[in-house]
Amino acid sequence: MIKRAMTALLAPLLLAAGGPPTVPHRITTMATGLDHPWSVAFLPDGRVLVTERAGRLRVISGGKLQAKPIAGVPAVYENGQGGLFDVLPHPDFATNRLLFLSYAAGTPKANATRIARARLDGDSLTDVKVIFEVAPLKNTPAHYGGRMAWLRDGSLVMTTGDGFDYREAAQRKDGLIGKTIRIRPDGKIPSDNPFVGVKGARPEIWSLGHRNPQGLAVDPATGTLWQHEHGPQGGDEVNLIRRSANYGWPVATYGRDYSGAGISPFKTYKNMVDGVLTWTPSIAPSGLAVYRGAMFPEWQGDLIVGALAHEHVRRVDLNGTKVVGQQRLFPDLTARIRDVRVAPDGAIWLTVDEDEGRVLRVTRK
Incomplete structure (x- = not known):
């Protein structure tokens, strides 16, 4: 408990002392006029996909936003925080053309996060099939999670949120709210998921006790799965995700309710995993990448995090999996950062969450 408390208290100091000054860089606007762009993904032919x-x-394509959207995207429930979230190409996209979309679906009284698999055929999606849906359904337009990533074994993981009003469900194993889930690319359940065969537990669950995780990334060099999630007023967390682990929400948290009331008397709790880093006050983290690239070699293995409320990009300096510092990157950029991705050439791509949103590319100057 003392160690975690010290991490939270030192976070502002670490930000000021997190390494050398920002390297010389150039920020190029790749697209403008987008309706709350949420995610970007890179295709083998050099094109970049963007979800609104x-x-x-x-x-x-060719550095320009194409006027015509891709046809065939499944209908989304656009309300509050709901809508189209991540787009994730299959690891063998070059041969199978498969894309995976996470999105909110349903009605105001009954909605959930879904995953659909589709094939990109020219400028259209075909063979669209829903392969996963969070259960139970909820009646709130908030806290969907929706970040996806591929593990090294070819399985697909996705974060799910607690629906804002359903926080106790994050601790229940009979539902999929407030979890990290793991499935196969066809939607089937891997036999080695931790709760397969456990009475009363959903077999899709990989980890539990999450609030609203909007960052998920696999370190391509080590296979480590990183996640971050929004706390309420305080208590944002960076988590090292492990099979079957319970990350505490809402039993253990540094956050307080928006009314100012306490949520739990516990900041840490037996048999629940503490975050490797917490942010109080909240920075509202969204978008997460592990930097592995040639363009910024001094950041190898570090986490790159977007911040909505604090409107910046932040580097979490890691020594292995231990946080040793933080640094605000690109001080000339102040914007609500929704997504952070590392391109094949090592450039960092960002989406800006606004009515007239932008996609930015950061390169070394």
């Missing part, structure tokens, strides 16, 4: 929360899938 309103339910459109856009393409940046």
Whole structure:
């Protein structure tokens, strides 16, 4: 408990002392006029896919945003925080053309996060099939999670949120709210998931006790799975995700309710995993990447995090899996950062969450 408390208290100091000054860089605007762009993904032919929360899938080709969206995107429930979230190409996209979309679906009284698999055929999606849906359904337009990533074994993981009003469900194993889930690319359940065969538990669960995780990334060099999630007023967390682990929400948290009331008397709790880093006050983290690239070699293995409320990009300096410092990157950029991705050439791509949103590319100057 003392160690975690010290981490939270030192976070502002670490930010000021987190390493050398920002390296010389150039920020190029790749697209403008987007409706709350949520995610970007890179295709083998050099094109870049961009999701808009309103339910459109856009393409940046040759450095220009194509006017016509991709057709065939499944209908999304666009309300509050709901809409189209991640787009994730299959690891063998070059041969199978498969894409995976996470999105909110349903009605105001009954909605959930879904995953759909589809094939990109020219400028359209075909063979669209829903392969996963969070259960039970909820009646709130908030806290969907929706970040996806591929593990090294080819399985697909995704974060799910607690629906804002369903926080106790994050501790229940008979539902999928407030979890990290793991499935196969066809939607089937891997036989080695931790709760397969456990009475009363959903077999899709990989980890539990999450609030609203909007960052998920696999270190391509080590296979380590990183996640971050929003706390309420305080208590944002960076977590090292392990099979079957319970990350505490809402039993253990540094956050307080928006009314100012306490949520739990515990900041840490027996048999529940503490975050490797917490942020109080909240920075509202969204988007997460592990930097492995040639363009910024001094950041190898570090986490790159977007911040919505604090409107910046932040580097979490790691020594293995231990946090040793933090640094605000690109001080000339102040914007609500929704997504952070590392491109094949090592450039860092960002989406800016606004009514007239942008996609940015950061390169070394």
